[in-house]
Each structure stands twice: as C-alpha cells, then as structure tokens.
Amino acid sequence: MQNYDLIIRNGQIVTKDSIFQGEIAVKDGKIVEVSTNTISGNTKEEIDANGLHIMPGVIDTHVHFNEPGRDHWEGLETGSKSLAAGGATAFFDMPLNSTPPVINKKTLEAKSKLGEEKAIVNPYYWGGLVPQNINDLKDLHENGVIGFKAFMSPSGIEDFDNADDETLYKGMTEIASFGSILAVHAESTVICAQLQEEKIQAGKTSARDFVESRPIISEIEAVRRVISYAEATGCKLHVVHASSKKVTDLINDAKKRGVDASVETCAHYLSLTVKDLEEKGGLAKCAPPLRDQEEVDGLWDALANDEIDIIASDHSPAPKEMKTVTDNYFEGWGGISGAQSTLNVLLTEGYHKRNFPLEKIVQVTATNPAKRFGLEGKGALETGYDADIILVDLNETFELQEEDLFYRHQHSPYVGKTFKGNVKTTIVNGKTVFHHGEIINS
Ligand SMILES: NC(=O)N[C@H]1NC(=O)NC1=O
Ligand SMILES: [Zn+2]
Numbered sequence: 001m002q003n004y005d006l007i008i009r010n011g012q013i014v015t016k017d018s019i020f021q022g023e024i025a026v027k028d029g030k031i032v033e034v035s036t037n038t039i040s041g042n043t044k045e046e047i048d049a050n051g052l053h054i055m056p057g058v059i060d061t062h063v064h065f066n067e068p069g070r071d072h073w074e075g076l077e078t079g080s081k082s083l084a085a086g087g088a089t090a091f092f093d094m095p096l097n098s099t100p101p102v103i104n105k106k107t108l109e110a111k112s113k114l115g116e117e118k119a120i121v122n123p124y125y126w127g128g129l130v131p132q133n134i135n136d137l138k139d140l141h142e143n144g145v146i147g148f149k150a151f152m153s154p155s156g157i158e159d160f161d162n163a164d165d166e167t168l169y170k171g172m173t174e175i176a177s178f179g180s181i182l183a184v185h186a187e188s189t190v191i192c193a194q195l196q197e198e199k200i201q202a203g204k205t206s207a208r209d210f211v212e213s214r215p216i217i218s219e220i221e222a223v224r225r226v227i228s229y230a231e232a233t234g235c236k237l238h239v240v241h242a243s244s245k246k247v248t249d250l251i252n253d254a255k256k257r258g259v260d261a262s263v264e265t266c267a268h269y270l271s272l273t274v275k276d277l278e279e280k281g282g283l284a285k286c287a288p289p290l291r292d293q294e295e296v297d298g299l300w301d302a303l304a305n306d307e308i309d310i311i312a313s314d315h316s317p318a319p320k321e322m323k324t325v326t327d328n329y330f331e332g333w334g335g336i337s338g339a340q341s342t343l344n345v346l347l348t349e350g351y352h353k354r355n356f357p358l359e360k361i362v363q364v365t366a367t368n369p370a371k372r373f374g375l376e377g378k379g380a381l382e383t384g385y386d387a388d389i390i391l392v393d394l395n396e397t398f399e400l401q402e403e404d405l406f407y408r409h410q411h412s413p414y415v416g417k418t419f420k421g422n423v424k425t426t427i428v429n430g431k432t433v434f435h436h437g438e439i440i441n442s
C-alpha cells in the first residue's frame with residue numbers, strides 16, 4: 001500500500017495540450033502519480049476538486065517586490081502572498097526597485113536571504129545589467145540568477161542606470177559566453193525623452209499626451225536594435241512587456257531567422273486601454289503605456305497564433321500617493337499593481353470572452369516560463385514534478401475589491417472589475433498556502 005501526503009481527486013486536470021478528469025497524488029513535495037483512475041493508498045490529506053480545474057501554478061517571470069530597501073512600496077512577504085492568492089507558485093524578482101539593486105553577488109545574497117525567510121512561493125532572482133557591472137555578470141550567473149535584466153531607457157530608479165549601446169553589446173557578449181539570457185525593457189531613450197520634453201514644454205500633460213510621448217515606434221526601434229545585438233553576439237534575448245503585436249511580430253521574425261529570442265506581454269496590455277488610464281489616473285500608469293483597443297485585440301491575435309511566449313504581471317507597485325495623478329500624467333510612479341490578478345484576467349478576457357483555450361493559458365503562464373528559464377521539475381503536472389498546483393473555479397464571478405488584495409498597498413487598476421474565474425486553492429511544493437480567500441500559515 002502506497003503512502004501519500006495528499007491526493008487531489010475528481011478534478012479536471014489541465015496540461016499544456018489536454019484536459020482530462022483525473023487525480024494527482026503528492027508525496028514529499030512532489031507529484032508522484034497522475035491518473036485518470038482512482039488512486040488508492042493511504043494519504044494524510046485528501047482534496048475533493050469536484051467542479052474545479054487543476055492547473056500548474058503560474059510562474060510569474062516579472063515582478064518588482066522591492067526588498068531590501070524599498071519594502072515600504074511592497075515586500076517579499078506581501079508580494080508573494082498576493083501571488084499565492086492569484087494562483088502563482090513561483091516568481092522571478094527583478095533586480096530593481098530593491099535598493100541596493102541586484103548587480104553583484106553581495107546584493108544577490110542579501111536579497112535571496114530575505115526571499116528564503118519571507119517568500120511563501122518559490123523565489124527566483126534576475127540580476128541586473130548596468131553600465132557599471134559587466135565584470136560581475138559571471139559571478140551573478142554562477143550564484144544562480146535566472147538571467148539578466150537591462151533597461152534601454154531610464155528605469156525611474158536612480159541606482160539602476162539604463163544600458164547604453166556599448167553596455168548592451170559588451171554585456172550581451174559576456175552573457176552569451178556563459179549561455180545565460182538577457183531580458184530587456186525596450187523603449188527608446190531618445191524618442192521618449194524628446195517627446196516628453198516637447199509635451200511638457202507645451203503644457204500637454206493629459207493621459208493621451210503621456211501615451212503619445214511613448215509611442216509604439218519607440219518600442220519597435222529599441223527591439224530592432226537589441227535584436228541586432230542578439231544576432232551579433234549570440235546572446236539569448238527575452239523582450240519584456242511588449243504592448244503591441246507590432247512588437248511581438250519583430251521577435252517572431254527574428255526567431256524565424258534563428259535568433260534565440262522570446263517575448264512577454266502582461267495582463268494589463270491584454271485588458272486595459274488608454275480609456276482606463278484616463279478614468280483611473282495614475283493607478284493605470286505604466287511604461288510602455290496602455291494602448292488602444294486595437295492593440296489589445298492584436299495581442300490576443302498574437303497569443304492565438306502562439307506568437308507570445310510568456311504572460312507576466314510586471315507587478316511594480318508604489319504607495320497610493322505616488323499613483324495619484326491630478327492633471328499631469330508625467331508625474332507619479334509608472335508601474336501597475338497586478339500580481340494577484342494575472343490568471344483572473346486571462347480567464348475572464350481570454351477563456352470566457354475570446355475562447356482562448358485553458359491549455360494555452362497553461363503554456364504561457366507555466367510551461368513556457370519553466371522551459372525558457374530552465375526550471376527543472378516546474379511548470380507541469382507530471383510525475384516527478386514539484387507539486388506546484390492550483391485549483392480553479394472557472395465560473396466563480398466576483399468584483400475585485402481593494403480589501404481582497406494582499407499587496408502592501410491595496411490598489412490596482414483592476415479594482416472594481418468583474419472577473420469570471422477564480423483561484424480557490426494554491427499548493428506550493430505540496431503544501432497548501434492559500435485556500436478560499438485566506439493565506440494558510442505554516
Ligand atoms: N522601475 C520599474 O519598476 N519600472 C516598471 N514600471 C513600469 O510601468 N514599467 C517598468 O518597467
Ligand atoms: Zn520595464
């Protein structure tokens with residue numbers, strides 16, 4: 001007779017290419033059996049998933065939890081609780097806006113120590129690529145960063161300089177030498193700075209003015225440039241938060257030429273528009289900015305054609321005072337609080353509204369992130385994999401309230417939005433960390 005820690009029964013198991021009625025047995029934090037039949041044996045715990053879908057936990061490849069140093073904006077504990085509530089079981093924390101940023105071994109160790117103490121889902125860390133740290137990249141790689149992140153335009157954070165062309169070229173040459181990957185925030189410094197200056201000089205500071213100061217061509221120019229460095233250096237490339245299909249098309253063209261590239265978009269570019277920025281003010285301010293409905297639709301077309309690899313949150317929170325815009329949209333923090341809502345958005349806007357298959361949601365939130373960044377034993381519900389499992393009620397409908405949010409600062413452009421599809425239970429390495437609206441403390 002087998003002994004298990006947990007058996008999840010009677011659910012609809014969703015994988016990257018199928019959905020079937022089945023059961024999952026867990027022992028010592030790992031999935032030890034997945035079956036369409038009843039799993040027999042002794043188990044310490046049993047969950048009846050009747051009426052629910054069982055999915056691999058979301059791997060959010062793009063969050064800013066800001067600890068150490070800026071944890072009054074967010075933190076590893078509050079940030080990871082929000083993720084658990086939203087069905088994420090792992091995150092990749094960006095090297096900024098923590099201060100000091102993660103740009104060498106020492107700063108990586110400081111952050112990962114805090115992550116071990118505080119994160120309730122699996123933490124991974126990006127290292128930064130900045131003009132000052134080319135000689136630290138290898139050390140960061142050897143100490144376990146998932147990859148590197150550079151900004152091609154000012155980051156908004158004074159201790160994290162953007163990478164000029166020389167830094168990109170040298171950095172990518174170095175990163176390629178040990179086979180790691182560079183993620184880029186791709187907007188053109190020149191275009192954004194000049195247009196912003198012109199707008200402000202002319203006293204044009206509306207939501208639409210802000211959006212026009214960071215046009216899609218600015219992303220296109222930066223992406224084309226960084227693809228040329230990827231081709232020249234052989235460095236693996238990941239473009240984060242593409243706001244338009246015109247941008248994702250460039251990465252797909254590069255892939256066809258043999259460039260090792262991938263692209264991410266975020267839940268907000270798939271569900272919010274300039275109209276939301278006008279209505280919600282600073283809460284919906286981000287860079288690249290929200291676009292118009294046709295760009296939202298374009299991104300969904302790209303997703304339907306498997307042209308977007310990963311969907312992340314780019315959760316980049318700040319205190320509410322910094323997110324209040326009165327009449328000047330160039331003021332206030334650019335960054336959206338969204339880590340808790342990624343799956344809600346994909347289920348509502350994708351599965352329910354656009355018939356976007358659950359299997360593809362699994363691909364862009366779990367399978368592809370695990371594969372692209374080499375996470376062994378993560379991103380799938382298969383024997384031998386880590387038991388990072390979520391139970392989802394596809395039909396639960398609710399209006400998001402501020403008090404539902406586990407963020408340090410309870411705001412989000414999604415507050416007031418009606419979602420269909422919600423996470424009921426989140427299991428991380430075999431342990432339930434979230435159940436029916438509550439964080440379960442160990
Ligand atoms: N520094 C930082 O988090 N910036 C992020 N915010 C945002 O809206 N886009 C970003 O890159
Ligand atoms: Zn960015």
Ligand SMILES: [Zn+2]
Binds near residue numbers: 315316
């Ligand atoms: Zn970011």
